[in-house]
């Protein structure tokens with residue numbers, strides 16, 4: 001059985017992730033490196049584990065989470081679809097059976113809010129985990145530039161902490177974000193994240209859960 005640790009140590013994966021990070025930096029986007037990959041991997045697995053899914057589904061969710069943004073090494077546009085194809089090729093080359101690799105491919109190909117939809121439990125967990133990673137450490141520009149120019153970076157910069165909680169009994173998945181309202185208002189957050197939150201709600205519904213957004217301790221959705 002192919003383990004996440006083997007994938008992390010693979011030289012092809014390492015090279016592609018390094019190039020993804022390089023391209024994202026060159027384009028001036030927020031951080032999409034191994035830090036983001038690691039967090040999304042862990043949270044994707046945590047969501048399914050908390051909901052009582054099998055260790056096999058958890059393992060595939062962790063793998064999908066780790067590889068979900070590797071398409072950025074090709075181009076930011078359509079990175080979900082290009083990354084899905086890359087991941088399938090890498091995973092089958094490393095010995096994963098085609099059905100499992102196809103599950104990962106399908107989840108990665110649907111993680112982006114522009115064209116993605118929740119299409120499986122793994123896909124749903126990946127969508128929520130990916131959109132939940134909002135944190136000031138992801139902003140790679142100077143604070144002065146961010147405050148002047150870019151609402152997207154400003155929202156990330158204001159995020160002191162974000163984390164997911166899963167209430168298995170009530171089947172509620174909550175995205176909890178602590179933001180510094182001196183840097184960005186809750187309205188700024190909604191302006192940027194409205195589309196993402198709608199996708200998270202659909203993702204939660206796909207796995208028979210409700211989605212809740214909690215900002216500074218106040219449930220908003």
Ligand SMILES: [Fe+2]
Pocket residue numbers: 068069079080111112
């Ligand atoms: Fe992405």
Ligand SMILES: [Fe+2]
Pocket residue numbers: 032036040068069130
């Ligand atoms: Fe991502």
